[in-house]
Amino acid sequence: MASVVIVGDGPGGLSAALFLAKNGQQVTVFGQDKTAVHYAYLYNYLGIPEISGSDFQKTARDQVERHGAELVEDEVTSVEAGERFRVVTAEGRTVEADYLILTEGKNPKLARSLGLAETPEGAIAVDSECRSSLDRVYVVGRSIRPNRSQVVISAGDGAKAALDILAREEGKDVQDWDTPPKSS
Numbered sequence: 001m002a003s004v005v006i007v008g009d010g011p012g013g014l015s016a017a018l019f020l021a022k023n024g025q026q027v028t029v030f031g032q033d034k035t036a037v038h039y040a041y042l043y044n045y046l047g048i049p050e051i052s053g054s055d056f057q058k059t060a061r062d063q064v065e066r067h068g069a070e071l072v073e074d075e076v077t078s079v080e081a082g083e084r085f086r087v088v089t090a091e092g093r094t095v096e097a098d099y100l101i102l103t104e105g106k107n108p109k110l111a112r113s114l115g116l117a118e119t120p121e122g123a124i125a126v127d128s129e130c131r132s133s134l135d136r137v138y139v140v141g142r143s144i145r146p147n148r149s150q151v152v153i154s155a156g157d158g159a160k161a162a163l164d165i166l167a168r169e170e171g172k173d174v175q176d177w178d179t180p181p182k183s184s
């Protein structure tokens with residue numbers, strides 16, 4: 001089992017947390033539920049005809065916790081890269097993890113503090129699986145596309161990062177596919 005720290009509790013971070021926790025990884029998500037989604041009313045999330053951003057967040061947070069991720073209401077103030085990643089929070093917690101997913105939204109301060117490569121436009125640069133320029137560090141959501149940010153895209157990015165971590169841990173590609181429960 002790998003340990004994963006996720007900084008940010010918007011749709012990008014929560015989606016990554018869902019896929020990882022559901023598949024048995026140890027997941028800690030830091031954030032204070034201050035995502036921009038609370039200002040949104042969603043008509044463009046496929047499969048959900050309409051929902052307020054706050055209701056979407058509440059459902060997502062409950063879902064993630066039900067699958068075993070830990071949501072910690074705290075701000076991460078620094079990250080250090082080494083053999084493992086170490087994050088320190090405003091309330092004085094220190095947590096270490098094998099992987100780091102940064103999903104800080106429009107102002108990716110921690111990503112910049114790690115010296116991650118950036119695009120010419122000033123977004124954090126990642127590959128198609130949301131891997132940053134530093135091994136085992138992923139950046140998802142608005143931080144990698146500040147001017148083309150949508151909830152469904154951040155959620156998709158989180159899923160991509162999570163599947164990549166699961167594949168690394170398994171040593172082969174992974175698909176998180178389920179089928180309907182059998183009726184009794």
Ligand SMILES: Cc1cc2nc3c(=O)[nH]c(=O)nc-3n(C[C@H](O)[C@H](O)[C@H](O)COP(=O)(O)OP(=O)(O)OC[C@H]3O[C@@H](n4cnc5c(N)ncnc54)[C@H](O)[C@@H]3O)c2cc1C
Pocket residue numbers: 007008009010011012013030031032033034035036037038039040041042043044074075076077103104105106110140141142143149150151152154
């Ligand atoms: C008024 C408004 C209306 C919108 N309407 C829509 C819409 O209709 N449809 C749509 O698809 N999108 C809409 N959006 C955009 C949508 O909100 C974003 O696409 C989405 O929030 C991006 O998700 P994210 O997870 O990438 O980042 P964010 O939602 O920005 O989440 C980042 C989270 O990380 C937290 N964080 C940052 N740094 C730290 C740290 N150091 N420690 C702990 N936590 C940290 C932040 O507080 C935040 O909670 C709207 C946005 C606004 C402002």
